[in-house]
Amino acid sequence: MDAIILQTLNGLDKGSAYALIALGLTLIFGTLGVVNFAHGALFMIGAFCAVTLQRILSLSHEVIDESRKDFLGNPLKVDIPYMHEWLGPDLGQAVINWSVPLAILFSIPIMIAVGYAMERGLIKHFYKRPHADQILVTFGLAIVLQEIIKYFFGANPIPTPAPPAFNGSFDFGVLIGADPFTIMYPYWRLVYFAFAMILIAAVFAFLQFTTFGMVVRAGMADRETVGLLGINIDKRFTVMFAIAACVAGLAGVMYTPINSPNYHMGMDFLVLSFVVVVVGGMGSLPGAVLAGFLLGILESFASMAEVIDIIPGINQIIIYLVAIVILLTRPRGLMGRKGVMEE
Amino acid sequence: MTKSNFTRRGVMKTGAAAGAALATPTIFTGAVWAGAHTGFTNAPQGDTVTLGFNVPQTGPYADEGADELRAYELAVEHLNGGGDGGMINTFSSKTLDGTGINGKRVEYVTGDTQTKSDAARASARSMIEKDGAIMITGGSSSGVAVAVQALCQEAGVIFMAGLTHSNDTTGKDRKANGFRHFFNSYMSGAALAPVLANAYGTDRKAYHLTADYNWGYTTEEAITQATEAMGWETVNAVKTPLTQTDFSSYIAPVLQTDADVLVLNHYGGNMVNSLTNAVQFGLRDRMVNGKNFEIVVPLYSRLMARGAGANVKGIFGSTNWHWSLQDEGSQAFTRSFGTKYGFPPSQAAHTCYVQTLLYADAVNRAGSFNPCAVAEALEDFEFDGLGNGPTLYRGADHQCFKDVLVVRGKENPTSEFDLLEVVEITPVDQVTYAPDHPQMGGAEATLGECNPGA
Numbered sequence: 024m025d026a027i028i029l030q031t032l033n034g035l036d037k038g039s040a041y042a043l044i045a046l047g048l049t050l051i052f053g054t055l056g057v058v059n060f061a062h063g064a065l066f067m068i069g070a071f072c073a074v075t076l077q078r079i080l081s082l083s084h085e086v087i088d089e090s091r092k093d094f095l096g097n098p099l100k101v102d103i104p105y106m107h108e109w110l111g112p113d114l115g116q117a118v119i120n121w122s123v124p125l126a127i128l129f130s131i132p133i134m135i136a137v138g139y140a141m142e143r144g145l146i147k148h149f150y151k152r153p154h155a156d157q158i159l160v161t162f163g164l165a166i167v168l169q170e171i172i173k174y175f176f177g178a179n180p181i182p183t184p185a186p187p188a189f190n191g192s193f194d195f196g197v198l199i200g201a202d203p204f205t206i207m208y209p210y211w212r213l214v215y216f217a218f219a220m221i222l223i224a225a226v227f228a229f230l231q232f233t234t235f236g237m238v239v240r241a242g243m244a245d246r247e248t249v250g251l252l253g254i255n256i257d258k259r260f261t262v263m264f265a266i267a268a269c270v271a272g273l274a275g276v277m278y279t280p281i282n283s284p285n286y287h288m289g290m291d292f293l294v295l296s297f298v299v300v301v302v303g304g305m306g307s308l309p310g311a312v313l314a315g316f317l318l319g320i321l322e323s324f325a326s327m328a329e330v331i332d333i334i335p336g337i338n339q340i341i342i343y344l345v346a347i348v349i350l351l352t353r354p355r356g357l358m359g360r361k362g363v364m365e366e
Numbered sequence: 367m368t369k370s371n372f373t374r375r376g377v378m379k380t381g382a383a384a385g386a387a388l389a390t391p392t393i394f395t396g397a398v399w400a401g402a403h404t405g406f407t408n409a410p411q412g413d414t415v416t417l418g419f420n421v422p423q424t425g426p427y428a429d430e431g432a433d434e435l436r437a438y439e440l441a442v443e444h445l446n447g448g449g450d451g452g453m454i455n456t457f458s459s460k461t462l463d464g465t466g467i468n469g470k471r472v473e474y475v476t477g478d479t480q481t482k483s484d485a486a487r488a489s490a491r492s493m494i495e496k497d498g499a500i501m502i503t504g505g506s507s508s509g510v511a512v513a514v515q516a517l518c519q520e521a522g523v524i525f526m527a528g529l530t531h532s533n534d535t536t537g538k539d540r541k542a543n544g545f546r547h548f549f550n551s552y553m554s555g556a557a558l559a560p561v562l563a564n565a566y567g568t569d570r571k572a573y574h575l576t577a578d579y580n581w582g583y584t585t586e587e588a589i590t591q592a593t594e595a596m597g598w599e600t601v602n603a604v605k606t607p608l609t610q611t612d613f614s615s616y617i618a619p620v621l622q623t624d625a626d627v628l629v630l631n632h633y634g635g636n637m638v639n640s641l642t643n644a645v646q647f648g649l650r651d652r653m654v655n656g657k658n659f660e661i662v663v664p665l666y667s668r669l670m671a672r673g674a675g676a677n678v679k680g681i682f683g684s685t686n687w688h689w690s691l692q693d694e695g696s697q698a699f700t701r702s703f704g705t706k707y708g709f710p711p712s713q714a715a716h717t718c719y720v721q722t723l724l725y726a727d728a729v730n731r732a733g734s735f736n737p738c739a740v741a742e743a744l745e746d747f748e749f750d751g752l753g754n755g756p757t758l759y760r761g762a763d764h765q766c767f768k769d770v771l772v773v774r775g776k777e778n779p780t781s782e783f784d785l786l787e788v789v790e791i792t793p794v795d796q797v798t799y800a801p802d803h804p805q806m807g808g809a810e811a812t813l814g815e816c817n818p819g820a
Binding site: 323 | 424425426427428429602604605607609611612614615616618619621622635638639642643646647648651652653654669670672673674675676677689690700701704705710780781783784
């Protein structure tokens, strides 16, 4: 029972990341009809916004400490962050420690700008081209973006810790009367899950309760009629692309304390997020979220030693296996509707 | 406006086709080995000799590859009489005098392994065929090392392995033309087990997470056997996919067992992520069987330790070499490298630098670039002054035997390079094994015949 609770919790945070990326992918599918293989790269760029802010806040100058020696026996050069000088060591360090949450604000304008530039500069030229062209150009873009990140940040993962207040784990076991230290769950993963829920709710509220969102939904259902009503739907779809980029970017920012970001983290999530979209039902936003969490949890359960003992290798194929079963039994995915994106 | 004719099937079909096209490895057509010189492949003709440095310049181990390349450039500089000479001054063999190798000035070409076996073979092959490389060296993965070693055997050139830790490189996949200076999984197990028993006691239950590939298997086997011999029990050993980034679903089940030690047979990004996840899940704060829960990382790399940040503090592992060693050779190398590049060298840089000097010295002693003559000069060669104390290049399997370092993540690092402290230098006798040891492929493992090519 403990193991089930634990793996469900585990699946939730992984599912959160899948759901956020798949949500953005579906928004872009639904509005622009583009298969965006560069969406994982947006997640990665978001993560590197957090890394960049951490570096900016940690900018420092060298002070030579004559009393200590470096590895060559020369006087040691000690880096003193400007933050420590401006705000004092305690407050200065606190600001540096909180760089990941602060990066949420930092990343929003960057991600909107990146999304806007990507859509206007490249993707809009491919709206009427075959999907194979779209896949190739966005996949190529993803490779270019990750190589740029690697050029500036190197190939190794960069530690981007959560604020010290969120270090450690929450003992769920004690809460439900089980033995202590049997159901532990890191605080930051709880934060990530809560953040994902808020972000998903915000996107749905935006689409559901604003005029802008109403027009976008109408455009997704019948682009031609909305155009005939004299509404410039293309402009709104560009804004939706920027919003989708922002959602992926924020998912990346908050993910950095969970796993140290590296340049290929976007690709790691991209393929699975596509499966999530297809399983959820193409064009269905609730489907993307549901499938994200469902597959995250299933992946967690499939990684249990007891399960692997029975079916070796199941952990590596479970998501694809479920995708096949769902597509065979429900060809439109879990929540795909008839007529949406079908010939 | 046109209505999108977007379909699930269409997307999946085009996606699969694009993916398959991108994933297809380059297929090499059968070019003939170009060894039309005098009796062996790529015999140097003019007054220069070309070495081929095959390192990961792109891909996940690119930083490690960059450090290897720095070391090779430094070695070439020293062999050609530049710089301060580095370890040439401390090397026990005195044939290297700054006039190149065998009187020929050293030049080099580089290839990018991408940490992919097929790409590594293609770049090695190109350096041999097109650039006339007489020797290939480098790499940061055992899969690549085994693949390139087999290619060099076939081509008739010497392969001086870079960072490769799997038993198989000089175990079941050993080759007459291949040589390894780096230590291996067996040695890690033999060096670590007594230190672990001493620090954590002999009554321990270990849970292994193992990277699902060649190196992971040999490391798990080595550590399991060595720790069980000390009295530890292995509770479980779970394979994790090499592509895994979030290890939470593998770490969480550890909480449900009575294991009190977690052994992470992971390297590179896998190690950084699994260790970070394990610490996040509070494993190190845990008390099991009345003991503190402990984590062990059998193969440490400073470059990887940097990625894991503060999570490495207090965690035991093993390493081939560390720049903080106080022997004359290590200090000479650290000084040369640090002066040229501004930071201390990694263990990958060290082994690559040493391999280049060892090759050059073997050619000088043999008086020939013929790979079979060089191999003979390297076999059972005993040397010192290269940073690991007295060392033997064993003829039976072409593996170097030397002291092994047991290290621990430092509690109070003074810089981003000062992450590990050496806790014990395990003497060579304790890590030596028979050439036909079962972990090394048993009696069936043979070097085969030396191939001079041509």
